[in-house]
Amino acid sequence: MRHKLWLSTCAGAVLMLGLVPGSGRAASDNCIKVLGYESSGEKESMDPSGMYSGDDAYHIFAAYNRLLDLDNNFQAVPELAESYEVSADGKTWTFHLRKGVKFHDGSDFDSADVVYSFKRLLDPQLATGAKQVLTFLDPDGIKAVDPLTVTFTTKDPVVELPVLITNKFTGIVADGAKAEDLRLHENGTGPFVQEEFTPGGPVRLFKKNAHYWKAGLPKADCLRVTVAQEPVAAVSAIKSGEVDLVLNVDPSVISTLKGDPNVQLLQTPASNSMTVSMWTDTPPFDDLRVRQAMKLVVDRQAMVDTVLLGYGEVGADNPVPTGSPASFTKQAPAADIAKAKELLAAAGHADGLKIDMFTAEGVPGMVRMAQVYAEMAKAAGIEINVNVTPAESFWDDVWLKKPLLTSAWSMRPAGEGLAYPYRAISDVNETHWKRQDYDDLLTKANTTVDAAERTKLYQTAGKLLADEGGVIVPMFVHQVLALRKGCSGYTPHAQNFNLNFEDISCTK
Amino acid sequence: MVQILRLIGGRILLSLLTLLLVSLIIFAAVEVLPGDVATRILGREATAGSLAALRAQLHLEDPATLRYLRWLGGIVRGDFGFALTSARPISVILAPKLFNTLILALAAFLLYLPLAIIPALIQAIRRDRPVDHGLSVVTLVLLSTPDFLLATILLFIFVMTAGLLPSMSIVDETSTFTEYLRAIALPALTLAIVMAAYAVRMLRDNLIEVLDSEYVRMAELKGLSRRRVLLRHALPNALIPSLNITALNVGYVIGGVVVVEKVFSYPGLGSQLVNALQLLDYPLFEATVLIAAGFYIVANMLADIGSILLNPRLRSGQ
Numbered sequence: 001m002r003h004k005l006w007l008s009t010c011a012g013a014v015l016m017l018g019l020v021p022g023s024g025r026a027a028s029d030n031c032i033k034v035l036g037y038e039s040s041g042e043k044e045s046m047d048p049s050g051m052y053s054g055d056d057a058y059h060i061f062a063a064y065n066r067l068l069d070l071d072n073n074f075q076a077v078p079e080l081a082e083s084y085e086v087s088a089d090g091k092t093w094t095f096h097l098r099k100g101v102k103f104h105d106g107s108d109f110d111s112a113d114v115v116y117s118f119k120r121l122l123d124p125q126l127a128t129g130a131k132q133v134l135t136f137l138d139p140d141g142i143k144a145v146d147p148l149t150v151t152f153t154t155k156d157p158v159v160e161l162p163v164l165i166t167n168k169f170t171g172i173v174a175d176g177a178k179a180e181d182l183r184l185h186e187n188g189t190g191p192f193v194q195e196e197f198t199p200g201g202p203v204r205l206f207k208k209n210a211h212y213w214k215a216g217l218p219k220a221d222c223l224r225v226t227v228a229q230e231p232v233a234a235v236s237a238i239k240s241g242e243v244d245l246v247l248n249v250d251p252s253v254i255s256t257l258k259g260d261p262n263v264q265l266l267q268t269p270a271s272n273s274m275t276v277s278m279w280t281d282t283p284p285f286d287d288l289r290v291r292q293a294m295k296l297v298v299d300r301q302a303m304v305d306t307v308l309l310g311y312g313e314v315g316a317d318n319p320v321p322t323g324s325p326a327s328f329t330k331q332a333p334a335a336d337i338a339k340a341k342e343l344l345a346a347a348g349h350a351d352g353l354k355i356d357m358f359t360a361e362g363v364p365g366m367v368r369m370a371q372v373y374a375e376m377a378k379a380a381g382i383e384i385n386v387n388v389t390p391a392e393s394f395w396d397d398v399w400l401k402k403p404l405l406t407s408a409w410s411m412r413p414a415g416e417g418l419a420y421p422y423r424a425i426s427d428v429n430e431t432h433w434k435r436q437d438y439d440d441l442l443t444k445a446n447t448t449v450d451a452a453e454r455t456k457l458y459q460t461a462g463k464l465l466a467d468e469g470g471v472i473v474p475m476f477v478h479q480v481l482a483l484r485k486g487c488s489g490y491t492p493h494a495q496n497f498n499l500n501f502e503d504i505s506c507t508k
Numbered sequence: 509m510v511q512i513l514r515l516i517g518g519r520i521l522l523s524l525l526t527l528l529l530v531s532l533i534i535f536a537a538v539e540v541l542p543g544d545v546a547t548r549i550l551g552r553e554a555t556a557g558s559l560a561a562l563r564a565q566l567h568l569e570d571p572a573t574l575r576y577l578r579w580l581g582g583i584v585r586g587d588f589g590f591a592l593t594s595a596r597p598i599s600v601i602l603a604p605k606l607f608n609t610l611i612l613a614l615a616a617f618l619l620y621l622p623l624a625i626i627p628a629l630i631q632a633i634r635r636d637r638p639v640d641h642g643l644s645v646v647t648l649v650l651l652s653t654p655d656f657l658l659a660t661i662l663l664f665i666f667v668m669t670a671g672l673l674p675s676m677s678i679v680d681e682t683s684t685f686t687e688y689l690r691a692i693a694l695p696a697l698t699l700a701i702v703m704a705a706y707a708v709r710m711l712r713d714n715l716i717e718v719l720d721s722e723y724v725r726m727a728e729l730k731g732l733s734r735r736r737v738l739l740r741h742a743l744p745n746a747l748i749p750s751l752n753i754t755a756l757n758v759g760y761v762i763g764g765v766v767v768v769e770k771v772f773s774y775p776g777l778g779s780q781l782v783n784a785l786q787l788l789d790y791p792l793f794e795a796t797v798l799i800a801a802g803f804y805i806v807a808n809m810l811a812d813i814g815s816i817l818l819n820p821r822l823r824s825g826q
Contacts, residue, residue: 035676039779039783040783040786040787041779041780041783041784041786041787042591042593042594042596042601042780042783042784042787042789042792043593043594043787043789044594045594124557124558124561125561127558127561127562127565128558129558131555131557131558132555180595183594183595199593199594199596199601200594200601200775200780200783201680201775202678202679202680202773202775203678203680226676226678226773227773228675228676228773229770229773230770230771230772230773232660232663232664232771233663233675233676233771233772233773235668236663236664236667236668236675237674237675237676239668240667240668240671240674240675242674242675242676392785392786393541395547396544396547427555427556
């Protein structure tokens, strides 16, 4: 009796292995298959206001549109608004909305939806990260003039308003939509319509929005998003043709895809900065010479090559990439150990300096950056003790609480990037940089309508931060994506949540 | 009979007590974890005002004892409550994940039995021959291979080189039986190999001991076929001591699925556990751990009851 049981067990085992090739992609062959890398599981939400991490963008940016979109230079381009203008005093912005746009439930899109969408984000009852980035908006200042015109009136001129309201939270929802409904079911105007979505679910399935306002788009009939957090699984998925687009290829596996004729590697422009941040009001960093020495020890290109394996670009100690028109310099500073030693000696640290640095793999590469930095600093007599803390609690327990740590920031428009963590009043002032002259430059830029004049102010502020501030920005990360051969029409964006699946199409 | 029932009843009561203790430990452990769920939900750039509003909404300001009792009371009534992050009922969230993990564990155990028994039998029969030494080396190597490495190697062999199986084990309610089989093949094989590597060594030694015993020699002298001696007389007796290692293996599976499910992107309880902890969604996390602990405790209880029933000394008490 018992050996019969074995036989059936063995037979079951063979069956279990299911060694029958070719039946894996039966159900959804006409779908564009996108593979993501982030997973926030149960926190995933279909509600644009609940945008928490990158993986919410996989579905929200498929289903929703915003008033405007940003190009790779952070210039606003039309989306649901066809055009906009600002009043002479810079306080009132008028947006002219696109006609004939429909929500996925069939209702018409008009100004009431825009007003509702923005007022909702400012509602204190709604749990959203949007309030922090929309502080300049007053709910009473958002008005529908007629069904196709909306005005935003602010107390003070906000010259970058079109760019600032084009953030990840501002997908336009229908007038009256409730948070508890939006969490699980979208009702947007975007290129794809939700078929299947569950927080933490394994598959997000969308079908083409047949009534999309961009004629002929989206090109794909259907969109299927899955997530693999294991880099090896992502590599084998694209190599075997199970997926068409991998949204982030981990640096550790790039080399295995590099020579593959069936895979095309794409690169984003600078998608986030990596920083070493010092408290400018705490010894030894309260001495400008120490801060300058800390900046001079970095061999930036070597850092890009070792930490990012070449997939990045060097930075110039301020949040604006050197390629941007708003950058004060086209060139990142070179390492100068002799000068660094000289500055340290002048600051009274001729015998060297011993300091603690805190880091965590909160953003990929941060720990490696800290270690490489410590090695580079050694040459100038700065001995850095690198403390690696758990990634899960780094942003809660370590960040903003230690005088020297690594950090990272996703890309923002120049004005916002310079202001957000570096103004005196900032909640996230990770370098304790409090300079009236710096804040004044940004305040002035905020009210300067002339674009060239404004750019000049950003450059001056960037230079001040680079010369005297407490932040070292040795490099910017370029994210690497993989596109299967036979697919085309996908353009990676600098803001990694800004995903556009409208143009992607594949031949089988 | 009464004696056995009393023994079993005692074991069940003890298991329930253990479960209660586990619930307390889980809750206490989560309480002392650093970090704040409101920050996890709103992101690191949220304003103090919206954080406070959310904390009040989630009753995070209530004393810990009150929250523990409220939670425990719910569970006793069969209500796990709602996840903090999505406000969905926890039973709805966990049901499909639990189903997936159970299927995976079941498949792993089905694979585990032949993978453990067949090599052990071969080794016991061919004791001290090259094949015995060879298999010992293989099991030792597998024993010292971490499961994530083994999973990656299998992924490399079956997916990247042979192209036989999908690289991501993605299944949901709509998946067919064949899709399930293909999805769980590699994760189940990984778990089975790791478990078997532990069991083979023990089973081999037990078998050898039994084969040397006098009743086996007696059976051989009686003229029974070698096959009958092995399968009818030696193996059942060698299996009993291995029951406990199998129960311990249940414990391994609970931990192992966390790693294996992540490598193969399999939507089960393991990945759910990691996610709930990262989000500090404590009701969801606690429910997941409690269910996992429940399975472990029940498996051990069943193993105990199994050995009570199989033990002739206790059986003769009837």
